Amino acid sequence: MRLKTEDELIDFAYDAFLEDAQKQLSPADQILFAMQFEDRGAVDIVDLGSDWPANVAMGINENEYCELHIGLVDDNDLLNDVFGRVLVKKKTNDKFIHILWKTE
Secondary structure, three states, X not given: OOEOOHHHHHHHHHHHHHHHHHHHOOHXXXXXXXXXXXXXXXXXXXXXXXXXXXXXXXXXXOOOXXXXXXXXXXXXXXEEEEEEEEEEEOEOOXXXXXXXXXXX
């Protein structure tokens, strides 16, 4: 079983995020993201959150799944404004994705 590389995980998550961002983010957040992402944007792979099983109604483990955060970093390069928490399967041909969007 071939797994996606870190770059493939990031690209897959970011592309899916951009596809739905206009429908899921508030107009203010859409503008902020669009204006700031080039200078302050980040897509980070993080430890799996413990709340995923409740959000997707299935078992989640770190061998099969990866969580990524998409947002803006502060002056200390810390991702402090998360627009989407993304859960993807690591397996190369698996297109599973679930995004928890920023809410106001």
